[in-house]
Amino acid sequence: MLKIHFIAIGGAAMHNLALALQKNGHQITGSDDEIYEPSKSLLQKNGLLPDSEGWHPEKISKDLDVVILGMHARADNPELLKAQELGLRIESYPSFLYEYSKNKQRIVIAGSHGKTSITSMILHVLKKLNRKFDYLVGARIEGFELMAQLSDAPIIIIEGDEYLASPLDRRAKFLLYQPHIALVSGIAWDHMNVYPTFESYQESFKELIKNLPKAGTLIYDETDPILKEMPKLSQDDVIKKPYKEHPALIENGKTILKGDDGVKYPITVFGNHNLKNINGARLICEQIGIEATEFYQAIQDFKGAAKRLEIVKDNGKSIVFKDFAHAPSKVKATTEAVKQQFPERKLVACLELHTFSSLNPAFLPQYEGTLNLADEAIIFLSEHARAIKRMDKIEEETVQNYFKHSKLTVIRDREELEKDLISKDWSNANLLMMSSGTFDGISFQEL
Template identity: 50%
Template structure:
């Protein structure tokens, strides 16, 4: 299906982060877009309204008509959804969003960035470089990026850069999203067990990445981080006529809190991002860009101005003495990478970390063991759990002693009251000089930008 063959499309569960961006992108191409959801939150609600789209709240099967060219199914839609039932009765084409992206990019070179961590940043780096040199491309990325209005773009560009999530395509399709795209160039940034509710053990989780690597076609390329044990095992496996590209963190040095890439032919290149994980991300992006024909001098010139993806180790307030960051983190490997990055970037600064345990996996007492020593380089550590999340099965048993044991941190403090957490953080003013908030949630009712201003005031 080509985009020019689509006149009318409906989104079931339009409020998802990719779903509403995809809806707006199609709307901008003069496709008639409708949608619905049981509830829509910001920023999706405001962005849809600004684009002139007014989805219905609640499911309404009258939205499903025989003249629809396609129905796109989001994660909130269950099998008994009345709109889905009617779409099936009418014999309409029904896609999960990864299936739809694959369908409309069938004539493009597809580059899919996978991995337990770093995939948004690697995707963003590649996009930044390609935009800087004027190379046309389409994209799908899971984070908001400076210079891009939406997180999805579909056009007649010959290539598409896709952030490939290993989570399920929909509640009706248990296939990981990144297996749907049929990549020509695939990236595995690292493999660290996550999504315990779907993949009950590390072996099952790792298998998905092995399947992803196996889908690399003949004459295709598989780029993988050789510094990650499991990514290296999966990536190094022999696959007929597949180009294997192993990478490690880019050589660099830190001078007075600034990171410089060390290059053979281009001298020292200062970059705005830092930490070993970001040096790995830079190298992954460089390898992909090289395969796409980007010369190294063009890559280094472009990467200098890359500031990072929104909510990815994002600096939200600072003075000459104090810096406050926020980061999207919902797994032990992401927490560990950020804490280590801040510790080594500012070795003489005292670090205060506030981390929200938010996902199903992170509230599982067996999975909590994966967090051992992840806060080793934090000087002051606070954990927060929304009291509503403590109501899930087993949540009532989570306490400070259990968390101290799981994290192997006897000084750790636990909060389930956001106001008390705020008081504790503000009490560190004058003691810590680097602060970071890490979560895939919202820290209850805390306004992090306002709190950051109070910290640096």
């Protein structure tokens, strides 16, 4: 049993890793200066919610086996300084996860978009086929209690984020996992606050590919113009498996896969990006010994990860979708997917600019054309989020100039947004709400 303290336990991956380790019998404590739902309720339910928010150096003692440091903490964090003073072992959660899974086959799903969906698809198939596996994924999946699991399983499936590992380790998280099999779903500039240029952003992916081990496997989207040249950087004996959209057709609003065996398999997810995701997931499963027919049968009832084209409400005439899309490539793919699936319905796409990148005027040109397939577009700019991130106010004219959409509205107040949406005619129309934030706490169910 290890005695482990989490600095910034409220993060999505951090609190799930804490819960998974507690489940394995380890003694867990943690701190954070802000904890939101659903982290708060889960930590409370399992007795891990800190007594009070904030940083408490007195929690750091010599008997701790390891301190896991989250990216939300800063380099001058009082608990971190105390841990350094005591000479304790300090790990980021990716470096800790690598140490914990050293003797497993490590499969890492990376890319600017689609990595959560692809990871979720693989986990869904493995579970349906009763395979033994560990995992870390970036969203809640139906049928899984937590977003992380650690056991004595022989393999681990990890969603590999390109964001920095910790305030002390400025490498991309996925570089720390040292995968045997890596999938890269595509590369589109994101996280401008830590990757100031597209070139610097690409470097981490190049490193991932260069560092794949002898006889390792690289699976990649061959239709991505940036990615298609990168496999050449890998060692000669790395197995390279390109993929593109899985062959499919749409019948009565339902997407149907054309299996290798000639059989048709109806699925619940849709959109060209998800057809790519399915093909990537299929190739990973093939690498770990799953037959194509087994995969097709298992994937049919996959409903998607939380907030990935998640249906909030469908009344037969109108659907409300919520999606985590925030980066330009994700916004474009998600908007196109909904319009292509329901071409006869009006589409209102509402995007919250919430991240450091999206709130930076220098990054806004990346969004040009991303909402073109929406009949109406709304950009939500939270004044609260802007104040927390200490970003300058973006003028409406700037937004209009960069998005270049003829029917675009800019809204900054949640109540005004609700009023505007409710006032519209929703007969034969769909609403797509996209954000990595919360639209200032809007209730999708009430909406």
